[in-house]
Amino acid sequence: MDFIDLAVEKGIDSLSFVATVGFFDGVHIGHRHLIDQVKREAERRGLPSAVITFPVHPRKVLQKDYQPALLCGFDEKVEQLALTGIDYCISIPFTVELSQLSAKEFMQKVLKEQLHVDTLLVGYDHRFGRNREDGFSEYCRYGKELGIDVVLASQFRLDNKEVSSSQIRRFLKAGRIKEANGLLSYHYRLSGKIVEGYQVGRTIGFPTANMQVWERYKVVPELGVYAVIVYLQDLAYTGMLYIGRRPTLHSDNEVSVEVNIFDFDGNLYNQSICVEFIDFIRPDRKFASKEELVAQIHQDRRSVKQRLMESEY
Secondary structure: OEEEEOOOOOOOOOOOEEEEEOOOOOOOHHHHHHHHHHHHHHHHHOOOEEEEEOOOOHHHHHOOOOOOOEOOOHHHHHHHHHHOOOOEEEEOOOOHHHHOOOHHHHHHHHHHOOOOEEEEEEOOOOOOOHHHOOOHHHHHHHHHHHOOEEEEOOOOEEOOEEOOHHHHHHHHHOOOHHHHHHHHOOOOEEEEEEEOOOOHHHHOOOOOEEEEEOOOOEOOOOOEEEEEEEEEOOEEEEEEEEEEOOOOOOOOOOOEEEEEEOOOOOOOOOOEEEEEEEEEEEEOOOOOOHHHHHHHHHHHHHHHHHHHHHHOO
């Protein structure tokens, strides 16, 4: 997949595309269904396929205090889009000026004049342009005037239910990792830097790497213990991840993300780390004593190893 950044390039001179437009948070199976239709239409017309997206959530540009709950950062989104087999990913800087364009103006000034879009596939429920005022029938009319074929993409449903980024967020916040992963078509992940923690884990036999998550707005799943795959220094390990406030040992409300990496021993401070969530083990809770907590962690470790073995990742 080739990446084109319109923040750097003013336009594209020699290419014409079959394209779709969207934010594509998570690049889930519904998005992939739409992208598959773009690819088929592009092949039928003998043109390259393209996804047109934005590096920053549009609402964040319009509302400075808005804090989006994201399934992936921009780099991760581009990585997932590349795995779909689309020919081009085109990034458009979302600005206040862009938000004020009507649908027809956006189609003319951006899709036609800058990007030379030949065919536009529109998601069954997708609207664009100022205040999202227009719908598919208007897009078709504008397309005829501008020389852009507009095609309505079919809806994707799983078990007769709609697939959406919002549903995946709800699953993650409820600890329903397997269901979230199923809708994503890959393992949900967090990436970050290992920072110095309280170092209590070493004193109870379970040293942990404390994560500072890179992506500020990334959804952090429900508090609790998880079975994870850990990517560190280009190697993969199994591990047990904890998200919580450590209520047995501390009285503050700070949420910690820390992982006990199986079969690893070494100094990890300031190194990059990525964890992929495989399954939820148990919710966070306060124990009556440190000894009871340690006994539970031993049980958690056994449970994590069993889940990882059953899942085959």
